Amino acid sequence: QLQLVESGGGLVQPGGSLRLSCAASGFTLDYYAIDWFRQAPGKEREGVSCISKSGGRTNYAESVKGRFTISRDNAKNTVYLQMNSLKPEDTAVYYCAAETRSDDFCLYAMDYWGKGTLVTVSS
Numbered sequence: 001q002l003q004l005v006e007s008g009g010g011l012v013q014p015g016g017s018l019r020l021s022c023a024a025s026g027f028t029l030d031y032y033a034i035d036w037f038r039q040a041p042g043k044e045r046e047g048v049s050c051i052s053k054s055g056g057r058t059n060y061a062e063s064v065k066g067r068f069t070i071s072r073d074n075a076k077n078t079v080y081l082q083m084n085s086l087k088p089e090d091t092a093v094y095y096c097a098a099e100t101r102s103d104d105f106c107l108y109a110m111d112y113w114g115k116g117t118l119v120t121v122s123s
Contacts, residue, residue, distance in 0.1 A: 062123030
């Protein structure tokens with residue numbers, strides 16, 4: 001069974017940092033681009049960041065550029081989202097998703113996704 005499991009969420013003060021992890025089971029992440037999405041209460045889901053299969057291409061939403069960093073460790077079958085300088089508006093449930101691609105791009109498609117991890121930024 002193909003599964004993605006997010007972890008690392010929690011409560012953090014404004015200006016703080018968290019590192020989210022997206023671990024895969026039942027399949028190898030090497031063949032997939034990986035995306036991070038988030039959905040805040042009452043808002044639509046938005047793409048936050050994505051990384052290509054090789055890790056050579058990344059993309060960030062304007063709202064997180066310079067603060068978030070996506071990376072992948074294919075040996076550990078895990079993708080990370082390092083979040084620094086967190087703001088209250090970053091509060092949301094964060095989801096990772098895998099997209100099946102034959103090329104080395106990422107386009108925020110969701111072929112498989114996890115159940116999410118909650119990030120709350122509040123003092």
